[in-house]
Amino acid sequence: MDSMLDSLSKTEFISICVRDPRFHRDDLWHQYVDYEICLHTNSMCFRKKTSCVRRRYSDFVWLRHCLERNALIIEMPKLPPWNPFFSLRNTDQVTQRMKGLQEFLEIVLRTPLLLSDSRLHLFLQSDLSLTKIERCALGKTRYTVAEAVQRSSSGYISRLEDKASCDSDCESSSSSGLGLSVDTTMPGSPPPFLES
Numbered sequence: 001m002d003s004m005l006d007s008l009s010k011t012e013f014i015s016i017c018v019r020d021p022r023f024h025r026d027d028l029w030h031q032y033v034d035y036e037i038c039l040h041t042n043s044m045c046f047r048k049k050t051s052c053v054r055r056r057y058s059d060f061v062w063l064r065h066c067l068e069r070n071a072l073i074i075e076m077p078k079l080p081p082w083n084p085f086f087s088l089r090n091t092d093q094v095t096q097r098m099k100g101l102q103e104f105l106e107i108v109l110r111t112p113l114l115l116s117d118s119r120l121h122l123f124l125q126s127d128l129s130l131t132k133i134e135r136c137a138l139g140k141t142r143y144t145v146a147e148a149v150q151r152s153s154s155g156y157i158s159r160l161e162d163k164a165s166c167d168s169d170c171e172s173s174s175s176s177g178l179g180l181s182v183d184t185t186m187p188g189s190p191p192p193f194l195e196s
């Protein structure tokens with residue numbers, strides 16, 4: 001019995017759940033749904049073993065596009081199709097989209113090459129906006145990817161950003177430990193794996 005428990009505890013797992021759709025209305029014409037993404041894992045690929053963030057459908061479209069640019073040799077999983085007649089009031093449509101988003105993430109998380117993209121980690125484990133995710137992955141923030149993931153819900157990142165009057169002049173001074181994406185190098189700079 002003990003050996004069976006030991007082998008189970010040594011088996012890596014990544015559990016992802018997309019749930020709790022919430023409706024938001026910016027004004028009369030602009031409304032959207034966001035979903036809670038909960039991650040639970042014992043994988044060494046992730047800084048935090050449990051996390052929950054909220055993302056909307058357009059955020060998933062952005063993530064898929066980023067992953068697709070970096071993983072040219074991999075056929076990317078599909079997202080649930082965009083529907084011009086999508087109704088926030090239609091619970092069946094919302095539920096189907098939620099299931100499709102979860103299936104997309106499950107396939108992504110089973111693909112080792114995609115796990116090396118720091119934007120995926122920030123998307124799943126930080127509350128940064130997409131613009132800030134991109135800037136952090138490029139090393140153009142005062143905080144590293146690891147710091148953004150570890151401290152995103154505590155307000156630490158917001159305080160760091162408040163300190164920086166001109167964040168675009170700041171660069172990360174330490175490695176994230178999660179790896180950079182293939183297309184995140186600047187023209188003329190050495191590939192990330194060659195940097196010290």
